[in-house]
Amino acid sequence: MIGNDIVDLQQAAKDSNWQRPRFLDKVFTKEEQKLISNSEDKHQMVWLLWSMKEAAYKVNVQQFEKRFFNPKRLVCKLFSFEKGMVSIDNESYFTSSEITEDYVYTVATLNEEKKYKTHCFKMEQTDFKLQSQFLKKQLLTTVAKIENYNIKELMIKKTEVGVPQLFNNFEKLLTSFSLTHCGRYSGFVYL
Amino acid sequence: MKKEELLAKLKTIVKPYIQDEEAYTKLSEETDFINDLKINSANLVDVILDVEDEFDIRIENDDMEKMVSVKAAMAIVNEKLAAK
Numbered sequence: 001m002i003g004n005d006i007v008d009l010q011q012a013a014k015d016s017n018w019q020r021p022r023f024l025d026k027v028f029t030k031e032e033q034k035l036i037s038n039s040e041d042k043h044q045m046v047w048l049l050w051s052m053k054e055a056a057y058k059v060n061v062q063q064f065e066k067r068f069f070n071p072k073r074l075v076c077k078l079f080s081f082e083k084g085m086v087s088i089d090n091e092s093y094f095t096s097s098e099i100t101e102d103y104v105y106t107v108a109t110l111n112e113e114k115k116y117k118t119h120c121f122k123m124e125q126t127d128f129k130l131q132s133q134f135l136k137k138q139l140l141t142t143v144a145k146i147e148n149y150n151i152k153e154l155m156i157k158k159t160e161v162g163v164p165q166l167f168n169n170f171e172k173l174l175t176s177f178s179l180t181h182c183g184r185y186s187g188f189v190y191l
Numbered sequence: 192m193k194k195e196e197l198l199a200k201l202k203t204i205v206k207p208y209i210q211d212e213e214a215y216t217k218l219s220e221e222t223d224f225i226n227d228l229k230i231n232s233a234n235l236v237d238v239i240l241d242v243e244d245e246f247d248i249r250i251e252n253d254d255m256e257k258m259v260s261v262k263a264a265m266a267i268v269n270e271k272l273a274a275k
Contacts, residue, residue: 015231020240021240022243023240026252026255054232069235073252162225
């Protein structure tokens with residue numbers, strides 16, 4: 001199982017004010033808040049930890065099919081800027097992040113998986129529906145090409161808890177994948 | 192607080208964060224913040240903080256955990272108001 005999350009740093013600065021009272025306390029543990037306050041680029045650290053939590057959450061929902069909103073319960077540990085781990089209850093997820101000036105992008109996996117395929121890209125179009133269509137098409141095109149499917153037979157459907165699943169000619173595929181977008185950036189990953 | 196009044200207040204609170212206008216116009220108790228209104232999850236934190244400010248209540252993380260829909264949010268707000 002696999003999950004991903006991207007944060008457009010410019011968009012996040014516009015959309016969210018993590019400096020507002022009580023924001024950090026709702027989202028981050030004391031240890032994580034220390035990481036943020038000790039960090040040279042606090043904005044980047046806030047969204048790096050956030051993307052780790054989100055990506056790990058997406059794997060957790062696939063596993064247990066139960067939604068919840070409590071980012072603080074997902075506890076981040078950083079081994080380096082790019083490598084980390086997120087724990088919740090008795091589960092742990094490995095995270096691998098890409099950090100640029102423009103975005104942070106994290107992929108979370110159950111095992112220390114290296115074989116996944118991931119791709120992020122920039123879009124000028126920021127309309128939510130068009131972005132979502134484009135992103136799905138990017139994923140389907142890649143899967144069709146690599147796994148030798150006819151793209152016309154491929155379809156994405158969401159489960160009741162919002163986990164997207166892939167179907168080929170109405171038959172469910174075991175491919176685990178995840179989609180994310182934020183502002184100008186989108187990304188997909190699949191295993 | 193009366194259902195309609197609470198629903199109207201919540202509708203005003205979520206407005207700045209929604210990304211699906213159509214779902215917003217049809218907002219009801221059954222509306223899901225993320226799946227229907229496409230509120231990004233970071234902004235869901237803002238929704239919760241705005242709810243706290245508007246009703247002068249504090250929502251613990253255990254309660255916040257369930258707040259993925261309008262219905263759940265209404266239940267939690269009413270519970271907190273009753274405990275005041």
